[in-house]
Amino acid sequence: MDTPFAITLGSASSRTNRTGAWRVERPVYRDLFPPCAAACPAGENVREWLHLAQDGDYEAAWREIMSVNPFPAIMGRVCYRPCETACNRGQLDETVGINSVERFLGDEAIRAGWTVSAGEATGRRVLVVGAGPAGLAAAYHLRLLGHDVTIRDSGPEPGGMMRFGIPAYRLPRDVLDAEIRRIVELGVTLELNTRVGDVADIRDAEGFDAVFLAVGAQLSHRTYVPAGDSAHILDALSVLRRTAGGAPPLLGRRVAVYGGGNTAVDVARTARRLGAADALIVYRRTRDRMPAHESEVTEAEEEGVRLRWLSTIAQADEGRVTVERMRLDESGFPQPTGEFDELDADAVVLALGQDSDLGLVSHTPSVATAHGRIVVDGAFMTGLPGVFAGGDAISGDRTVTSAIGHGRRAAQAIDAWLRETAVEASAPVVEAAFEGLNPWYYTDAPRQHRSKLEAARRTSTFDEVVAGLDAATALFEARRCLSCGGCFECDNCYSVCPDNAVIKLGPGRRYEIDLEYCKGCGLCAAECPAGAIAMIPEQRLEPS
């Protein structure tokens, strides 16, 4: 043996001993689906864009969101944040402020003027009916896929309920305009003040290859409230629409709002801003059963909105309403008690839900409807081939986020239909549970909360209530993410292997297991903070 002076054994001669043969289990790198992404109705891969934001590469992070959702700045304001409800960090201290980081990225993009570009032209023409979030999201994805898109909307401006429902104090119009403009500038033909009468007719007459119906739910749900001649009764959508259009109705000093959803809360907060000294929400069940989002109810209360539970409006007259007290029966339904109270109210605003106006398909029997909504198949197609639908007009959650998800998935389905292919079925995913993480390795990092506008300005102006995070706090918040189920290159596996059997492939390229030497101890898997390594049994050779 040729060894240096005083060295009797060849160094590293142990490498002839292939200890991998001892193994009964082997480590395998995996990419589990994080719960935040699984919960996002728009389909954002939250962990991926947080990862990019952690590096300070805000543009790449924004582009990752944009690959799915064209409204990061809007989402960062109005989304009800199911991702945060699902976030694993909630089991450690407080959930990651995903939504506030998203808003920061969206605002950065508007400030910096980042844009996207349309795909190569296919020559196929798609008509989108409705310029709400569902229609705009579909148009955006169809343009990325190279299709020619025309949007028609009966309203004077695009945005749907994002403009004529959600008030400006939650979604400033410059933000809304900027994100819509970016979509229109992709080369979308936007035809406003144009109501679509009969879908089948228009499609055939104008030769569209496909149609996407995203007409939302524009009609206020009617309930009969016995009222005297001079009672002042309005519906919530018209109050909000007129306020958004700059011509708010006169409501008086005392306003009673009937209903318990987000619309009721928004209309009560709007009434306060329009000068009502007293805005009272009358709801027939209890607060915990209110469909409105908790944070919005809290914000309304901060602004002096009062809430009255277990009450229905029995009668409205000039200057006052009669409410009946309710009680909940065993199954949680409100039942009348026969006890009445009189309250002062100059106006009563009804916020009892919205219905879709489905006139545009009423002459097309092949397009089925059920419970006032259009029926679609798994690919968002109605009974009429080539006509698709999504958003509030079909069954499902009625949120902006869900409408965006519909728009994207419908665009993919339309694209597949136009190309006569099938949408790729997504592989079943395994969610990264908190139990699979090794929380020891995460630093204690308190969540950064967004500040709110001072109280006085919240009852006298439509200025935005919730402020954004600055760059430093947004970065901090992004870095609170645990990277559930996905390698973030912490080098733990590489460092803790007693057999040097983890090979580091370099930045962005992660690691590989050297199966010649890995004994299968499982330390790499146990000490991976993110649960990105699984131990799987080795195949044994059965005796023949």
Next chain:
Amino acid sequence: MPVEQIPYRQTGSLVAGNRLLAAELRAGQARPDRADALTCGHRACRGCGEALAARWVVDAALRATANRLIAVNATGCLEVFSTPYPESAWQLPWLHSLFGNAPAVATGVAAALRAQGRTDVRVLGQGGDGGTVDIGFGCLSGMFERNDDVLYVCYDNEAYMNTGVQRSGATPPAARTATTQAVGPEPGNVFGQGKNVPAVAMAHEIPYVATATVADLRDLEYKVTRAMDLRGARYLHVLVPCPLGWGSEAHDTIRLARLATQSGLFPVFEAEHGEVTAVTRIRHHVAVEEYLRRQSRYAHLFRPRERTDVIARIQAQADRNITRYGLLAESAPEEVS
């Protein structure tokens, strides 16, 4: 705290690498060009804490000495699994003589280098707890009192593992070993015996004494580097869980070291010239039971009936360490006599 504690950035300095940190702030073991002084093909059991700690220690010492390092090894698992003739897993000049004389051989190597005027080449002695606290103890104490220029590292797996898990002076009370069976009213190793060699080393007032575990890579690397900055006799005592001897899962090796520190059973500190200069505080305090339950050497404390009395005595030991070294942030460190 001597190791720079980097807050936030997702995992701060708690993980080895953390891509959000500048390269120089990452652990040595995260480097693609680390020495891997103990290379693959060694025959340590799956999940061996000693093999892991030895690579961490020797790699860090090589980096601190620009690769001018000679290692001297006592008999024990570390020698047997790394160097069965004609194989060696070592990637540095490495000597083995006997079970009980590693500190003396290391002294000799240091003396020979001094005689040659070679101040650049440094000496590392290493052995298991049996080789260190028992049979090699006389040589070690001599090395300390002469203040020989050697860093001696004890890999403490709390028994003679290489020969089949016999009790050593570092075996904790109540633990079952081949020679302290779980029989009789006081099953396992007896209370009130054994020795605390880090404390004995401090009593020699040598330049540097420290403890570490395989649960804290950065702390261990820091301590090796710090020791190599100093001259004279230095001692590092590293807790290394042993799946075979402790009856634990191979994948629990690091977790057990972590539970040992977080319960207070194994205090992590450093001392210079006989005075404690820093302690690593407990981050998530746990009861000793969490540590004991995962090891079958303590199974008799839980089956057939739970020996709450014995567990309470072990808990009292952990609590004593906590007050003695000030391991919880609230408690101020007491004078260590």
